[in-house]
Amino acid sequence: MFREWRTRTWMRMKALVLRRQLDRDLDDEIAFHLAMREQKLAAGEKDFGDAHYSARRQFGNTTSLKEVTREMWTFASLETLWQDIRYGFRMLRKNPGFTAAAILTLALGIGANTAIFSVVNAVLLRPLPFRDPNRLVSVLETKPTQGLDWLYVTPVNFVEWQRQTGIFENIAAFNGCGFRLSDQGTPTFVRGACASSDFIPMLGVQPIMGRLWTAQEDLPGNDREVLLSYGFWKTQFGGDPNVIGKSLWRGADKVPYAIIGVLPDGFQFESEDISVWAPLGVDMNTTAAHFHSLLVFARLKQGGSREQAQSTMDGIANQLEKRFPKTNTGWGVTVQPLQKFYSNLGNTRTSLLVMLAAVGTLLLIACANVANLLLARAAVRQKEVAVRVAIGATRLRLVRQLLTESILLGVLGGGAGFLLAWAAFGSLMSIAPQIPSFQPHAIRIDGSVLFFSMTASLLASIFFGLTPALKVSKQDLNQSLREASRGLHGSVRDRAARHLLVISEVGLAVILLIGTGLLIESFRNLQRDRLGFTADHVLTMNMCCLDQTHYPTQTEVSSFYRTLFDRLQSVPGVESASATISLPMRQFDGAGSLFLIQGRPIPEPGHETVTDWRVVGPDYFHMMQIPHGSRALFFNAG
Numbered sequence: 001m002f003r004e005w006r007t008r009t010w011m012r013m014k015a016l017v018l019r020r021q022l023d024r025d026l027d028d029e030i031a032f033h034l035a036m037r038e039q040k041l042a043a044g045e046k047d048f049g050d051a052h053y054s055a056r057r058q059f060g061n062t063t064s065l066k067e068v069t070r071e072m073w074t075f076a077s078l079e080t081l082w083q084d085i086r087y088g089f090r091m092l093r094k095n096p097g098f099t100a101a102a103i104l105t106l107a108l109g110i111g112a113n114t115a116i117f118s119v120v121n122a123v124l125l126r127p128l129p130f131r132d133p134n135r136l137v138s139v140l141e142t143k144p145t146q147g148l149d150w151l152y153v154t155p156v157n158f159v160e161w162q163r164q165t166g167i168f169e170n171i172a173a174f175n176g177c178g179f180r181l182s183d184q185g186t187p188t189f190v191r192g193a194c195a196s197s198d199f200i201p202m203l204g205v206q207p208i209m210g211r212l213w214t215a216q217e218d219l220p221g222n223d224r225e226v227l228l229s230y231g232f233w234k235t236q237f238g239g240d241p242n243v244i245g246k247s248l249w250r251g252a253d254k255v256p257y258a259i260i261g262v263l264p265d266g267f268q269f270e271s272e273d274i275s276v277w278a279p280l281g282v283d284m285n286t287t288a289a290h291f292h293s294l295l296v297f298a299r300l301k302q303g304g305s306r307e308q309a310q311s312t313m314d315g316i317a318n319q320l321e322k323r324f325p326k327t328n329t330g331w332g333v334t335v336q337p338l339q340k341f342y343s344n345l346g347n348t349r350t351s352l353l354v355m356l357a358a359v360g361t362l363l364l365i366a367c368a369n370v371a372n373l374l375l376a377r378a379a380v381r382q383k384e385v386a387v388r389v390a391i392g393a394t395r396l397r398l399v400r401q402l403l404t405e406s407i408l409l410g411v412l413g414g415g416a417g418f419l420l421a422w423a424a425f426g427s428l429m430s431i432a433p434q435i436p437s438f439q440p441h442a443i444r445i446d447g448s449v450l451f452f453s454m455t456a457s458l459l460a461s462i463f464f465g466l467t468p469a470l471k472v473s474k475q476d477l478n479q480s481l482r483e484a485s486r487g488l489h490g491s492v493r494d495r496a497a498r499h500l501l502v503i504s505e506v507g508l509a510v511i512l513l514i515g516t517g518l519l520i521e522s523f524r525n526l527q528r529d530r531l532g533f534t535a536d537h538v539l540t541m542n543m544c545c546l547d548q549t550h551y552p553t554q555t556e557v558s559s560f561y562r563t564l565f566d567r568l569q570s571v572p573g574v575e576s577a578s579a580t581i582s583l584p585m586r587q588f589d590g591a592g593s594l595f596l597i598q599g600r601p602i603p604e605p606g607h608e609t610v611t612d613w614r615v616v617g618p619d620y621f622h623m624m625q626i627p628h629g630s631r632a633l634f635f636n637a638g
Contacts, residue, residue, distance in 0.1 A: 084404040091405060098377055099409070102370045106413025106460065109366030111420035112359040114445070114453045115428055118421070120352050121449060122442040123343050123435055129266070130438070131204025135300040137309060138341040139171065141292065142332040150334055150341075152292040155282045157328070160320055161296070167312040171298040172199035174269075179226070179248045179257070179276045181236065190232070190248070192276035193269070200227070200277070202299045203269070210244050210261030213279050223281030226257045230265040232275035248276060269438060270342070290327060297338060310335040348435055363460060365509055370413075371464035374406065399469045406465020407458060414457025418450060533584055534625040540583065561617065579617035584624070 037058060041051035092099045127133045140150040141157065153161075158173050165171060174195045181188040197218040206212075213225050226248055228237070237243045247256035257278060268274065283289065300309055313333040321328045336344075343349045422445045429443065551557045561579065568577035620626075 080400075081404070084401050085408070087401065088405040088408045092408060095377070098373060099412075102373055102409050103413045103416055105366045105369050106410065106457070107416035107420055109359075109363035110414050110417030110453060110456055110460065111424075112417075113356075113363050113456055114418055114421035114449060115425060116352070116355050116359050117452050118425070118445055118449045119435070119443050120356055121452070122444070123352060124339075124349060126442065126448075128339055128438050132299070133339065134337070135169075135302075135304075136203075136338040137298050137300060137306060138334075138336050138338055139168075139296045139298050139309075139313060140334055140336075140341075142334050143330065144332055145330050150336075153294045153296045154292055154327070155289045155294060156284065156324075157320060158294055158296055159282060159284065161313075161316060164316050164319070165298075165312060167301060167304050167309045168298040169301045170198045170202035171296065172196045172202050173280055173282075173294040173296045174199055175280070175294050176274075177278065179278075181248065190275050191273045192226075192278060193274045194278050194280045196280045196282075199280075199297070200263075202297065205263065205267050207261035208264045209241070210259070212261060218279040218281060220281045220283040223279035224255065224257050225260040225279065227261045227263055227277040228259060229263055229275045229277075230267065233262045236275075298335075306335055306337065342438075361511060363456070367460050367464040370409065371467055374465060375467075402469035403462065403465050406469070407461045409465075410457040410461025411454070413460075414453050417457070418445075418453040421445060421449075421453070532626060535584075538624070565617065565619070576619050576623040578620040578623045580620060581615045 034056065038051045041054050128136065130136060138150075139153070139161065141153050142149055143151060152175075153173065155173075162171055172195060174193060177192050177194040179190040179192045181190055197213055197215045200212055207227060208230070210227075212227070213223075216222055217225055228243070233239060233243060237246075243259055243262065246259050248259065249256055263277070280294075298309070300306070310333075313335055317328070317331065317333045321331070340349075343352075425445050435443065551560060565577045565579075568574055
């Protein structure tokens with residue numbers, strides 16, 4: 001059987017190449033048989049003319065016989081598909097106005113979906129670029145009594161988690177820190193990160209040069225080694241292979257940090273701005289050990305689940321509450337997949353899904369619009385379809401031909417939409433908010449986005465093309481010919497179908513417009529609402545980290561800021577100047593701190609209030625026009 005199938009397949013492939021020669025041979029063979037039959041009939045004393053026509057009647061439909069024979073020679077479905085594609089292109093080229101309108105409509109819908117999907121794919125769908133990313137989780141504290149579903153972790157609790165937990169293969173902490181490039185001349189600030197020694201191995205990352213720090217080097221006093229990101233090594237050190245052993249300086253610290261390694265190209269965590277990595281160096285003998293200051297991440301053991309880890313951490317939280325009731329009463333732990341945790345920051349996941357639903361609705365409107373155009377065009381093509389039915393075209397053949405035309409429209413519209421999204425992508429990303437990312441340039445138009453665009457195009461083309469195709473294939477032959485001869489533009493049912501599509505378009509558009517209107521109204525309300533400060537005519541700039549080399553004492557630091565504010569206020573047009581460590585309206589960032597109010601009783605453990613705190617400069621409240629009472633509030637760290 002396999003030999004027969006192989007022989008038949010080979011003959012069909014050969015027939016595709018030798019098609020013209022086989023057609024000529026087939027014509028010659030049919031002509032030979034007709035001539036032999038004519039001679040036989042003529043020998044029976046029939047008139048030659050009668051014999052000619054009688055031979056053809058007896059022989060049958062030569063065109064049908066040729067088609068049957070060709071189906072035996074070649075792959076009939078491929079040949080028919082090619083015929084449908086060529087015919088579909090001819091029909092689209094014959095109606096340029098219709099074709100342009102349909103392609104432009106689809107391009108707008110598919111282009112919007114492609115642009116939004118590129119972000120959804122990078123943030124929500126694409127796996128993290130680390131070893132076994134599904135086993136990576138965030139482990140953070142919670143304060144249920146205040147409705148806070150996550151908070152940074154205190155160094156004390158992190159150390160206890162390291163000692164007690166057995167569900168994790170690794171557990172590591174991370175926070176931000178700053179470095180400067182030189183201890184001489186003008187210092188250059190470099191954004192860095194401090195992490196415990198298990199952090200980078202937990203991600204499955206190895207340096208391309210040098211080594212990682214050890215657990216001993218993670219202890220206070222031994223934490224004087226740093227790793228460079230690949231990009232920072234290239235830009236600041238020119239890719240110098242002898243960079244190992246050179247030094248950086250930590251913020252306001254005079255002690256140098258030795259460079260011991262370079263991380264691979266493409267590695268980043270949370271942000272591509274992190275250029276230097278240093279040991280965390282948790283000091284348990286300082287008051288900072290009780291501040292909520294660490295992000296903690298872990299890798300589940302092979303075969304372990306997030307639910308098991310959550311149960312284990314709940315048990316540890318209960319134990320710590322009993323051992324340290326003053327600081328741990330009322331505190332819980334939450335374990336979340338790492339990707340989910342970061343995609344939920346700032347409601348990123350919800351915002352992206354809402355936007356994807358909105359552009360999906362826009363694509364449905366575009367599909368309904370094109371389907372309406374196809375129904376109107378089908379009414380004009382009634383005579384053509386009726387003639388094809390009259391000469392033997394089957395309903396399946398008609399549906400396939402009309403769907404082929406729809407798919408061609410969808411592919412052309414999808415290609416145009418993809419190009420539109422690609423052209424506008426840079427402008428869209430320039431106005432988009434910053435989104436946490438784990439890969440350089442993760443949000444981009446790539447092969448997976450192209451696949452989505454083409455898949456959406458094909459599904460859309462079937463969606464808007466199936467109804468018109470089925471509608472046309474069901475029409476009555478005699479009625480179609482009569483209506484076509486009278487110049488009618490479709491039957492009552494055709495017009496009803498078009499009206500239904502128009503209603504669906506309007507309904508979807510109304511839903512989309514209502515959602516847009518609500519967003520605009522919310523924005524206007526935010527503009528009108530009193531926020532407690534005035535943001536009009538307020539300009540901001542970022543600055544960071546005065547180091548001890550140039551400002552060794554607090555007196556010199558204070559003098560610097562006084563001079564800075566005085567000079568800013570002397571600039572023409574500037575009314576006042578001040579500073580803050582965080583701008584207003586930033587969401588709760590997780591670094592909550594306990595506080596006490598002077599004159600009030602100390603609350604029971606577990607009933608303390610956790611809040612963010614901000615350091616501000618003199619004249620800040622006046623500059624922001626924030627009303628405040630004459631009595632000062634004093635906050636003591638808990």
